[in-house]
Amino acid sequence: MPVRPxxxxxxxxxxxxxxxxxxVDETLRLAAYARALKLRRTQQRIYKPRMELWDDGxxxxxxxxxxxxxMGPDEVSVDVVDGRLIVSGERRQRALSKASTAHGHTGARxxxxxxxxxxGRSGILQVRELKYGFFRRVLSVPTGCKTEDLDASxxxxxxxxxxxxxxxxxxxxxxxxxxxxxxxxDDVSTTPRFLGNHxxxxx
Numbered sequence: 001m002p003v004r005p006x007x008x009x010x011x012x013x014x015x016x017x018x019x020x021x022x023x024v025d026e027t028l029r030l031a032a033y034a035r036a037l038k039l040r041r042t043q044q045r046i047y048k049p050r051m052e053l054w055d056d057g058x059x060x061x062x063x064x065x066x067x068x069x070x071m072g073p074d075e076v077s078v079d080v081v082d083g084r085l086i087v088s089g090e091r092r093q094r095a096l097s098k099a100s101t102a103h104g105h106t107g108a109r110x111x112x113x114x115x116x117x118x119x120g121r122s123g124i125l126q127v128r129e130l131k132y133g134f135f136r137r138v139l140s141v142p143t144g145c146k147t148e149d150l151d152a153s154x155x156x157x158x159x160x161x162x163x164x165x166x167x168x169x170x171x172x173x174x175x176x177x178x179x180x181x182x183x184x185x186d187d188v189s190t191t192p193r194f195l196g197n198h199x200x201x202x203x
Contacts, residue, residue, distance in 0.1 A: 046134045049087070053139070061151075061162045064139060069157040070094065076154065078161055080147045085161065088136040142167055 022030065054063040066087055068076060076089045144167040151162040 046136050047131050048137050049135050051137060060165050062165060063160060063162040066137060066159040068159050071157060073154045076159060078150060078152050080141060080145055080150065083141060083143060085139045085141045087159065090134050091132050093132045
């Protein structure tokens with residue numbers, strides 16, 4: 001016999017509107033719907049990955065390390081826009097292979113399994129603590145810093161991004177003040193940098 005879940009605020013409101021008590025089946029279905037709705041809202045929320053910022057005044061660069069577990073270089077966008085470093089992307093839920101779920105095997109997965117969400121799988125998800133969905137982290141960088149000034153690498157789910165404390169464009173502009181007057185044209189390209197894949201794509 002199914003056990004009636006604890007009464008929630010939503011079930012109490014619905015019972016008042018219906019003028020009757022909800023059955024056990026109706027209560028269970030309402031609870032499942034509430035969980036699904038909460039999960040959907042969580043997945044749609046843009047979250048900020050955790051980071052560490054290393055700023056040594058004796059060094060010519062500033063370095064930030066971002067925690068992006070389970071992600072590959074081609075899933076992350078690193079860009080500089082209007083004096084801000086923007087790290088963004090989407091972390092998608094992975095699908096467990098049938099062999100993994102049946103025997104606890106953690107071997108290689110196919111591309112289809114890596115790209116598919118855990119939808120339609122048998123069994124019950126007992127614990128859900130991992131964050132999925134779109135992420136974005138924004139940091140201020142020195143005036144004149146551009147995307148091509150960044151030094152970025154990714155290893156074991158840790159993204160490391162370094163940028164110069166005094167960008168070349170700014171140093172060049174200051175030095176030009178001491179030279180005879182002439183026109184200078186700095187490269188103002190703002191093409192996003194994609195780790196492992198430098199072709200343009202929109203987020």
